Amino acid sequence: MSEPQEIVITGLDGVLALVEHRLHHLYNDEGVKHWDRFLAACAEDMPNLPLIERLNQARQGGHPIVILTGRSAAVKAQTEAWLHRWQIGYDALWMRPADNRKPAVQFKTAVIEQHYG
Secondary structure, three states, X not given: OOOOOOOEXXXXXXXXXXXXXXXXXXXXOOOOOXXXXXXXXXXXXXXXXXXXXXXXXXXXXXXXXXXXXXXXHHHHHHHHHXXXXXXXXXXXXXXXXXXXXXXXXXHHHHHHHHHOO
8 A cells, every 4th residue: 555645735824825915804992894896806915935935845746735724715816816917826825705604613623624625
């Protein structure tokens, strides 16, 4: 029996994508979380370049890269364009379905258990 292949699983928001510039949509004087505005601003995220470089090195070394995010699939096109623009290589991108309002940890746990567990 062969050894299972090692994979790298990473998050997106706050991990590969630096989101500080859009946190005001969630934490504001109104006390209202404007998720639609927060998500819409994702194309302007700055990249975490040291981590991206390391991920790309791991991928070149034969380790599949899995991006697992609680970010809504409603912005999948913007997300894929951002990943391409910053030359982030990956083998799988898992995004929370647009109509899923459960905590991100539940979505991420289910993906890992169903596909990588």
